[in-house]
Amino acid sequence: MSEAEPMVDEFDTVASWTSAAVAELGEDHALPAACRGSGSPAALDWLAASMGLHGGTRLLDSGAGVGGPSEYAARTCGVRPILAEPMAGACRAARDLFGRPVVVADGARLPFPDGAFEAAWSLGVLCTIEDKRAYLAELRRVVSPGGPVGLLVYTRAVESLPDQPEGNSFPSRYELGEDLEATGLSVVAELPLADATSAPEGWQQAADRVDELIEHQHGEDERWQRAKKQQETIVGLIQRELVVGILVACRAT
Ligand SMILES: C[S@@+](CC[C@H](N)C(=O)[O-])C[C@H]1O[C@@H](n2cnc3c(N)ncnc32)[C@H](O)[C@@H]1O
Secondary structure, X not given: OOOOHHHHXXXXXXXXXXXXXXHHHOHHHHHHHHOOOOOOHHHHHHHHHHHXXXXXXXXXXXXXXXXXXXXXXXXXXXXXXXXXXXXXXXXXXHHHHHOOOEEEOOXXXXXXXXXXXXXXXXXXXXXHOOOHHHHHHHHHHOEOOOOEEEEXXXXXXXXXXXXXXXXXXXXXXXXXXHHHXXXXXXXXXXXXXXXXXXXXXXXXXXXXXXXXXXHHHHOOOHHHHHHHHHHHHHHHHHHOOOEEEEEEEEEEO
16 A cells, blocks of 8 residues: 555544544544545445345455444444454544454455455545555455455546546546456446435534544644645545546455
8 A cells, every 4th residue: 555645644643533533522423423435324325235234244344444334334234344444543543433343454465364254345445546456356355255345436537637636546437347347346236426425414514523623623733734635635526526436336256
């Protein structure tokens, strides 16, 4: 993984600040604040249903960040999540917030045997990775044959982007399809993220309150400023539909 500074700021430092802010604001802020880049509960519900996740499913969350999405799936459909995430600060935050098993690991070199999980998902991670096939092949390897693999991928809708956030490389939908096929993942269902946006009342407000507290406490810190700039660039690309989020449910072939 590239240790580009904006990525460390966004995924390590801000992750640590997030768990501290939740500790101040209250546990009801944890889930919204800890879903970084995974969209809404509706998106997670769609993906979980399309993957056939159910009570007791051992689910690997690769690139889990602060662990919100897999905690949401644990609470709503009873999966047993295991988190893998390369940023130690995010791992600590996930452990402090939700107490699920978490390992510091690069998704391209997972410390698990073949077929260790019944299911795996990866949300908002692929666009941060250069060697996408190595990452996808590893996800495929650790899921039992025929098992479900879910993805949220931010795709590039144009040939070249006017602003390129540092450390990101967005695949086109065509390139994503080629990468999935090459790594033994066949697409079962697909949905534009924009079609699954509704969130329960208060979800966005809780996430905003956490962001506001972090800004209040760290707004002068250049690491926060770099992370914010990075976020704004990505959000701008999404708003102009130059980058489009898609949810993809696959099966390991
Ligand atoms: C946009 S965040 C999404 C976090 C989480 N999946 C979510 O939806 O809330 C992208 C995550 O990918 C992680 N990441 C970056 N490179 C990675 C790699 N090589 N293997 C696994 N995860 C990686 C980052 O550290 C970060 O936590």
